[in-house]
Amino acid sequence: MPVNNLKEEFLSDEPATVLYNLPKKVTYCKICLMSNQRPDTCTEHYNKSEQKKKTIKFYDDQICYACKWAKKKESLDWEKREFELKELCDKYRSRNGSYDVVVPGSGGKDSFYTSHILKTKYKMNPITCTFAPHIYTEWGKKNFYNWINSGFSNYLFTADNRIHRIVTRLALDNMLHPFQPWVLGHMNFPIKFANLIKIPFMMYGDNSAEFGTFHNVDDNNLHSNLYTCDNTDDIYIAGYPIKKLKKDLKFTDSELDPYVPITSKAFKEADIKYCTLSYFLKWSNQDHYYYTMENSKNFNISPERTSGTYTKHQGIDDKLDDLHYYTTLIKFGLGRALYDAANDIRCGDITRDEGISLVNKYQEEYPKRFMKELCEYLTINPNEFNTKQNIIKNPIFNETYFKELCNKFRSPHIWKLNNNEKWELRNPIK
Numbered sequence: 001m002p003v004n005n006l007k008e009e010f011l012s013d014e015p016a017t018v019l020y021n022l023p024k025k026v027t028y029c030k031i032c033l034m035s036n037q038r039p040d041t042c043t044e045h046y047n048k049s050e051q052k053k054k055t056i057k058f059y060d061d062q063i064c065y066a067c068k069w070a071k072k073k074e075s076l077d078w079e080k081r082e083f084e085l086k087e088l089c090d091k092y093r094s095r096n097g098s099y100d101v102v103v104p105g106s107g108g109k110d111s112f113y114t115s116h117i118l119k120t121k122y123k124m125n126p127i128t129c130t131f132a133p134h135i136y137t138e139w140g141k142k143n144f145y146n147w148i149n150s151g152f153s154n155y156l157f158t159a160d161n162r163i164h165r166i167v168t169r170l171a172l173d174n175m176l177h178p179f180q181p182w183v184l185g186h187m188n189f190p191i192k193f194a195n196l197i198k199i200p201f202m203m204y205g206d207n208s209a210e211f212g213t214f215h216n217v218d219d220n221n222l223h224s225n226l227y228t229c230d231n232t233d234d235i236y237i238a239g240y241p242i243k244k245l246k247k248d249l250k251f252t253d254s255e256l257d258p259y260v261p262i263t264s265k266a267f268k269e270a271d272i273k274y275c276t277l278s279y280f281l282k283w284s285n286q287d288h289y290y291y292t293m294e295n296s297k298n299f300n301i302s303p304e305r306t307s308g309t310y311t312k313h314q315g316i317d318d319k320l321d322d323l324h325y326y327t328t329l330i331k332f333g334l335g336r337a338l339y340d341a342a343n344d345i346r347c348g349d350i351t352r353d354e355g356i357s358l359v360n361k362y363q364e365e366y367p368k369r370f371m372k373e374l375c376e377y378l379t380i381n382p383n384e385f386n387t388k389q390n391i392i393k394n395p396i397f398n399e400t401y402f403k404e405l406c407n408k409f410r411s412p413h414i415w416k417l418n419n420n421e422k423w424e425l426r427n428p429i430k
């Protein structure tokens with residue numbers, strides 16, 4: 001995918017090339033500012049380096065799916081949905097106090113709320129589970145332990161760090177998507193865990209409809225095709241076919257297992273009921289933040305503003321997050337402040353005009369604060385491979401390399417080079 005020969009187009013006022021199959025005309029939601037360039041939910045284990053994206057649904061009135069869903073939420077019969085939740089809990093609740101529901105999460109406000117309310121209000125016996133971040137922030141780790149200290153047992157799965165660093169680096173070089181292997185692990189581990197301990201009931205917090213990516217909001221089941229696979233040979237990790245990683249890099253099945261989904265057959269046999277709490281209870285980020293502050297001893301927001309945005313409380317547990325959101329800015333013109341502002345506008349926490357000014361102030365901020373540590377994490381010594389083959393051409397990861405890499409993934413319909421040869425968004429939010 002990297003493109004090196006588009007300089008004329010970046011200088012032109014009418015570029016022809018559009019990467020990633022994105023809509024050529026950039027528009028922003030009339031209500032919440034979300035961009036029509038935002039990719040929709042995809043089956044991550046089929047994500048190839050070509051990265052042809054399907055984007056979120058925008059309606060003719062230039063309003064995004066998340067805003068339509070936010071409106072629809074106002075008129076739903078939430079009492080009826082809560083009744084459905086009670087029925088499900090009655091069906092799966094253990095009679096002897098043993099674990100009866102798996103709640104995946106990081107210990108942030110949403111997973112805290114989900115596990116806590118299931119335990120206290122609905123009298124369930126949750127076991128929580130976590131796919132570890134790449135590099136914990138100090139405050140992310142404190143919140144994780146705050147969760148456990150608030151009365152929850154947790155299974156923490158930490159992927160083999162040598163393999164995890166290599167596939168993270170491969171995903172960055174090949175797809176400018178450093179979070180892709182983590183996303184695979186985060187999606188696939190909880191189901192495999194539930195299957196392993198034979199608990200056929202799982203409850204996530206929010207579903208993706210809250211943010212405008214596709215989700216069937218009229219049915220309490222999650223789509224199993226996103227989390228299962230019939231044939232392991234069809235899987236891609238870091239944009240490479242799993243067969244290539246095994247053949248060229250001598251990765252073993254167990255080394256790649258954290259990223260591999262459960263088979264459809266095993267999933268069917270396990271008969272796992274797989275839901276999100278936001279289907280049953282009206283979801284509010286703001287309320288869950290206060291709920292968590294009230295019901296836990298030591299939950300903390302980050303002591304500093306998160307890079308690329310104005311917030312201190314969203315997705316704060318992994319140092320690699322800063323890099324991830326910078327790559328979405330590069331590929332889709334969609335930085336972290338825009339994700340946060342769209343959310344906050346829909347919740348009524350900020351106005352649209354405040355959102356515009358916050359997005360323009362913060363979303364292009366370069367991820368400086370953890371960069372030294374991230375460069376060390378992403379530098380792969382050739383000795384770390386079990387083979388002479390090495391598909392990482394530049395083992396040393398530094399900021400010069402990162403900036404050049406980013407430029408290869410910019411699309412001319414989103415970025416232009418100005419007279420000083422500096423990058424500018426062609427269609428900033430106004």
Ligand SMILES: [Zn+2]
Pocket residue numbers: 029030031032033034063064065066067068
């Ligand atoms: Zn919207």
